[in-house]
Amino acid sequence: MSEHINPWGNDLYGDYSQLFSEFGLQHVDSKLASRLPMTNRLWKRGIIFAHRDFDKFLDSFDKGKPVAVMSGIKPSGDFHLGSKLTAEQIIFAQKAFQSKLYYCIADLEAFADNGQDFEASHEYAVQNVADLLALGMDEKNAFIYKQSENKAVSNLGFIAARKTTLATLDALYGHQNLGLYTAALVQCGDILQPQLKEFDGPKNVLVPVGVDQDPHIRLCRDVAQKIDPKFILPSATYQRLFRSLDGTTKMSKRDPMNVISLNDDPELVKKKVMRALTGGRATAEEQKKLGGEIEKCVVHELMFFHFEDDDAALKKFQHRCASGAISCGDCKNDVAGKIAAYLKDFQARKKKLLPKARKIIEK
Known part of the structure; x- marks a missing residue:
């Protein structure tokens, strides 16, 4: 594994064990998960697998102290399945802890990373917030804002810069341009804003995030009490990264044919799924005799991570593959149909919520 985690890259970081030994992540074990006031497939299946000080967050919640949830999105494209996982983490936390959600539209980061102007980010932001609403976010208990319009966040980012050296940024992120370093410092402002007077x-x-975003958490934890000794170090929970359809990188907006977007036409999704990596054997005879290698299969991951909430049904799906009772082609057809039905329903809900999303963004 590289000595750096690049939150702007497409690396998978498949050997998660090194994240614990090298970067100090804490394991999510059964004892910690049992303290949740409710659960869902992300927690039950170990998709959320690591944390920083989540136990301390739970201590505060259990004692009736105020808590908050904070996350955001770089508005540079449609939500894809990786974005969906993070959104589900966020919405689960908002509901489970009945806490206010602070949600950042990271348009400054979109400019720094993608060179995207604020007008384009604005329209993507409308779409992204509509996705959140369709996934179940409670907008009445949320503070949604653009980085470019939030002076408090910019001020905190500037103060964080005063407390940070280039050597620290290089150690966390590797050599990057100053725009990305600045975006990372502004994210410290996003994370610390809920603690302002x-x-x-x-x-x-x-802060529920994908594990590739951990450098931002570490940076913020480093500067938080340098900015204000009264600030409490932010906690984080981390989800496993979801693979691209060919299995080579994390799912990313940068590779349209290897990503499933929540805005994709259902017929296009069927074509994409039929091209996805499987754990199928070389011949139909071997498939029947030996079964599929489910641990290699992205099609299985689509069900495990996203499209089968029922654990018993998932076990049946896994058994069909591992026992050789189904061919990869037939399995792909089944999964593609299930995803297409999900997207048809999701997109209908989202369409109705777009006016509300625009009102939230343009208020």
Whole structure:
């Protein structure tokens, strides 16, 4: 594994064990998961697998102290299945802890990373917030904002810069341009904003993210109490990264034919799924005799991560593959149909929510 985690790259970081030994992540074990007030497939299946100080966040929640949830999106494209996982983490936390969600539209980062102007980011932001609403976010208990319009966040980012050296940034991220370093410092402002006086002061803040975003958490934890000794170090929970359809990288907006977008036409999704990596054997005879290698199969991951909530049904799906009872082609057809039905329903909900999303963004 590289000595750096690049939150702007497409690496998978398949050997997660090194993230614990090299970067100090903490394991999510059964004892910690049992403290949740409710659960879902992300927790039950170990998709959320690591944390930083989530136990301390739970301590505050159990004692009735104020807590908050914070996350965001770089508005540079449609939500894909990786974005969906993070959104589901966020929405679960908002509901489970009945806490306010602070949600950042990272249009400054979109400019720094993608050279995208604010007008384009605005339209993507409308789409992304509509996705969140369709996935179940409670907008009445949320503070949604653009980085470019939030002076408090920019001020905190500037103060964080005063407390940070280039050597620290290089150690965390590797050599990057100053725009990306600046975007990372502004994200410190995003994460610390819920602890400002105007938001009722210091509190435990949970940041649910993909594991590739850990450098941002480490940077913020490093500077938080340098900015204000009263600030509580932010907590984080981390999900496993979801692979691209060919299995080579994490799912990313940068590779349209290897990603499933929540806005994809269902017929296009069927074509994409039929091209996806499987764990199928070389011949039909071997498939029947030996069964599929499910641990290699992205099509199985589509069901495991996203499209089969029922654990018993998932076990039946896995058994069909591992026992050789189904061919990869037939399995892909079944999964493609299930995804297409999900997207048809999701897109209908989202369409109705677009006016509300635009109102939220343009208020």
